[in-house]
Amino acid sequence: MFEICILGTNSAVPAFGRHPTAQMLTHMGTSFLLDCGEGTQLQAARYGQRLRKLEAIFITHLHGDHVLGLVGILTTLSLGGRPLPLTLVGPVGIRAFVEYGLAQTYSTVRYPIEFVELDNPQPGQEVYRGKRMMVSALPLSHRVPTVGYLFTEIPARQRFLFYEAKRLGVPKEKMGLLKLGNPVTLEDGFTVLPEQVLAAPDPPRRYAFCTDTGFLPELAGHIAGVDLLYHESTFLQDQEQRARDTFHSTAADAARIARQAGVGKLLLGHYSARYKELQPFLDEARRVFPHTELALEGQLISIPLNRAE
Amino acid sequence: MFEICILGTNSAVPAFGRHPTAQMLTHMGTSFLLDCGEGTQLQAARYGQRLRKLEAIFITHLHGDHVLGLVGILTTLSLGGRPLPLTLVGPVGIRAFVEYGLAQTYSTVRYPIEFVELDNPQPGQEVYRGKRMMVSALPLSHRVPTVGYLFTEIPARQRFLFYEAKRLGVPKEKMGLLKLGNPVTLEDGFTVLPEQVLAAPDPPRRYAFCTDTGFLPELAGHIAGVDLLYHESTFLQDQEQRARDTFHSTAADAARIARQAGVGKLLLGHYSARYKELQPFLDEARRVFPHTELALEGQLISIPLNRAE
Numbered sequence: 138m139f140e141i142c143i144l145g146t147n148s149a150v151p152a153f154g155r156h157p158t159a160q161m162l163t164h165m166g167t168s169f170l171l172d173c174g175e176g177t178q179l180q181a182a183r184y185g186q187r188l189r190k191l192e193a194i195f196i197t198h199l200h201g202d203h204v205l206g207l208v209g210i211l212t213t214l215s216l217g218g219r220p221l222p223l224t225l226v227g228p229v230g231i232r233a234f235v236e237y238g239l240a241q242t243y244s245t246v247r248y249p250i251e252f253v254e255l256d257n258p259q260p261g262q263e264v265y266r267g268k269r270m271m272v273s274a275l276p277l278s279h280r281v282p283t284v285g286y287l288f289t290e291i292p293a294r295q296r297f298l299f300y301e302a303k304r305l306g307v308p309k310e311k312m313g314l315l316k317l318g319n320p321v322t323l324e325d326g327f328t329v330l331p332e333q334v335l336a337a338p339d340p341p342r343r344y345a346f347c348t349d350t351g352f353l354p355e356l357a358g359h360i361a362g363v364d365l366l367y368h369e370s371t372f373l374q375d376q377e378q379r380a381r382d383t384f385h386s387t388a389a390d391a392a393r394i395a396r397q398a399g400v401g402k403l404l405l406g407h408y409s410a411r412y413k414e415l416q417p418f419l420d421e422a423r424r425v426f427p428h429t430e431l432a433l434e435g436q437l438i439s440i441p442l443n444r445a446e
Numbered sequence: 447m448f449e450i451c452i453l454g455t456n457s458a459v460p461a462f463g464r465h466p467t468a469q470m471l472t473h474m475g476t477s478f479l480l481d482c483g484e485g486t487q488l489q490a491a492r493y494g495q496r497l498r499k500l501e502a503i504f505i506t507h508l509h510g511d512h513v514l515g516l517v518g519i520l521t522t523l524s525l526g527g528r529p530l531p532l533t534l535v536g537p538v539g540i541r542a543f544v545e546y547g548l549a550q551t552y553s554t555v556r557y558p559i560e561f562v563e564l565d566n567p568q569p570g571q572e573v574y575r576g577k578r579m580m581v582s583a584l585p586l587s588h589r590v591p592t593v594g595y596l597f598t599e600i601p602a603r604q605r606f607l608f609y610e611a612k613r614l615g616v617p618k619e620k621m622g623l624l625k626l627g628n629p630v631t632l633e634d635g636f637t638v639l640p641e642q643v644l645a646a647p648d649p650p651r652r653y654a655f656c657t658d659t660g661f662l663p664e665l666a667g668h669i670a671g672v673d674l675l676y677h678e679s680t681f682l683q684d685q686e687q688r689a690r691d692t693f694h695s696t697a698a699d700a701a702r703i704a705r706q707a708g709v710g711k712l713l714l715g716h717y718s719a720r721y722k723e724l725q726p727f728l729d730e731a732r733r734v735f736p737h738t739e740l741a742l743e744g745q746l747i748s749i750p751l752n753r754a755e
Contacts, residue, residue: 150522151488175518176485180458201521201551209484209514216459234550240541242510243590281552 139164139290139342139440141365143406143432144180145172148349148371148385149202152410156434157202158348160367161186162288165269170194170210171346177206177215184435188214193265195272196227197348198283199234208238215246222249225274226264228282229254236263255284260359269293275359277350279384285348287360290341302334340443342432344402348407351381352390357397364440366400369407373417376409385409388418392425401440406432448473448599450649450674450750452715452741453489454481457658457680457694458511461719465743466511467657470495471597474578479519480595480655485513485602487522493744497523502574504581505536506657507592508543517547524555531558535573535581537591538563564593569668578602584668586659588693596659596669599650611643649752654709657716660690661699666706673749675709676741678716682726685718694718697727701726701734710749715741 140163147155157174161181168190170177181188188210197203205226214223225231232252239246253264258274264286265272275285297316307329311321318331345360348369360366371385380387388405395403403426405418412418415431422429430438449472456464470490477499481485490497494562497519506512513536523532534540537652541561548555562573567583573595574581584594596626606625616638620630627640654669657678689696695703697714704712712735714727721727724740731738739747 150525151491157489175515176488179465179485182460183463199551201517201553203553205514205518206484209510212510213459230550237546237550240537241546242508244510244514295607 138166139344140298141344141367141404141438141440142184142263143434143436143438144184144331145174146175146406146408146432146434147202148409149200150367150410151175153413154434155277155408156180157205158197158407160346162344163190163208164288164290167192167267167269169270169272172197172203172348173206175205176200178210180434181210188217189219192221192267192301193226193272195265195286196225196231196277196348197277197285197346198228198348199230200261200281201239202230202396203349204234207235208242211235211246211250212242212244215244215248219248222388224251224253224265226253226286227255228254231283252357257282258284260355266291275345277347277348277356278353279349279351283349283442285345285350285356288344288346288365290343292338292341295335295338298334298336302329305329305333307334314321325405326435329334342440342443344440347394349379349385351384352386352393354394354397357394359392360400362399362401364401364443365404365438366395366398366402367404367406368394370405370418370422371407372410373412373421376411388421392422392429395422395426401428403419403429404432404438405429418424447475448653450653450676450713450747450749451493451495452743452745452747453486453493454483455715455717455741455743457716457718459719460484462722463743464717465489466514466516466686467506467716468596469655471653471690472614473597473599475499476501476576476578478579478581478597481506481657482515483511483518487519489743490519496585497526500532501518501530501576501666502533502535502581503536504574504595504655505540506586506594506655507537507588508539509590509658512658513540513543515727516544517551517553520548520549520559521553522543523723524553524557528557531560533560533574534564535562535595536564537593538565539591566591567593569664575600584654584656584665586656586665587662588658592658592752594659594665595655596672597653597655599649599652601650604644604647605694607643607645609724611638613740614638614642616643628698651749652750653749656703658694660693661695661702663703663706666703669707669709671708671710673752674747675704675707675708675711676713676715677703678720679714679727679731680716682721682730685720698728698734701731701738704731704735704738710737711740712738713747714738 145156454465
């Protein structure tokens, strides 16, 4: 399972029932929170996202609509009795923001928080490694230090093709040896090689989370071929100059990056409060890159396995 | 119009769709925000509460469930182009909380904020005076410095009884003199005194907002006879010891204060996340003080005029 739950889709000022940025990524029983705007813990509860398996939080930048839910969610985890450590990755300043926020609200967090503060990270620089997920930095172009994140599955071991081994006549007690990569000679003298019964692992799935950013052509090179790209699209082309001035993107900008990078699917979000209707975002982007969807709150987006065979 | 809109009713950890504390008080075209837990601006939008006429914000204490929505709402007001100054009343530390929060999220607020920091305020001490509303302090008993607020209408001028003046034969051109408090002699030599045509102003309506607090008997003396009392009731009596230990109240505690103070109506709120059902709060309180209601999110509670005659 590799699933994104959209918790917030709006930019700075909440509007039309849309909340500030947050997403929950669930992967093989572990979850990650991507940005944490005001109300994220309430949105997570509304959409049935449990916080218990939360392993790390990734913050793109310190604008309020990406961090104001952080102190609340950290406190709630503590009041809920969380014992497990939590990793918090973000630009320099994230630690002070959390520590001041906790101290000023007389709050203590009883589990350990491991801060990973990023100071001018390089594209592709590893910023987190879990058991099954590696996360690297995607520096973005915004008014304040901002970093997107590329989530890459760590390949599982090779898959053992049980029925193929059985067909070749391997007795059960010798299957363990084969699984571990040893050749096995059968009673009839025939030898089965491990490569005959071990399939290559599934190619790792990848998700790129890119918000907030102005149009940044070199980003495409760092996310080439990802399965899913979330790219902010605060504005439509009618506000292109405003997008440039505020270091945000239009839907067409996001689609150009997606096309250039040859991604599997593009997901738009971070809509400005000036737009009530979202269909124009989809129309504008699809003219450039057809495999585009709108991020909508409560939505679940799965990335299916890329089976090798 | 003297109306409260309930925006949040839960204590520390949001649960069962209930949000942290916030209320909007609207009085004669002006509004006041009472506490500002995470998500307050989203709740205000959900329940159609406009922020444009917001004149002042009153914070009881700096626990996260009462202040974490503050930086978001202040920023949103600025992005919305607010020019008017805003008064922010709260315990010492509120200014640093807001100023750090804005600075750390690279936010600026373009309208002036006037901070009123309360350092060990006395009961009844005036903390704010608007055109038609006076607000005084109600020190409470909690784990951190906490102050409730008593909202008292400033009486309007005496009401001119137009039809009574007409009945007495006062010609229109002399009514202005009477309104200003002068006696008027009619053509027939009869004199009309201002007290004959001026009614006493409506007795001021009062609302006491008391959260968070342990059972505090002396509070009753400071809120005697208020029209409406909001008193926290985090727990039921089954958790009385826990209420004592954490400086919170039970529903029965709240009702005892209401009975002792002889208030018009008691409103319960700040429910603990351990309770899904709220009816037991109402039942417990009504056994002590029948004029009790539950605060429920989205609810509007009006205080009608107490006409003198």
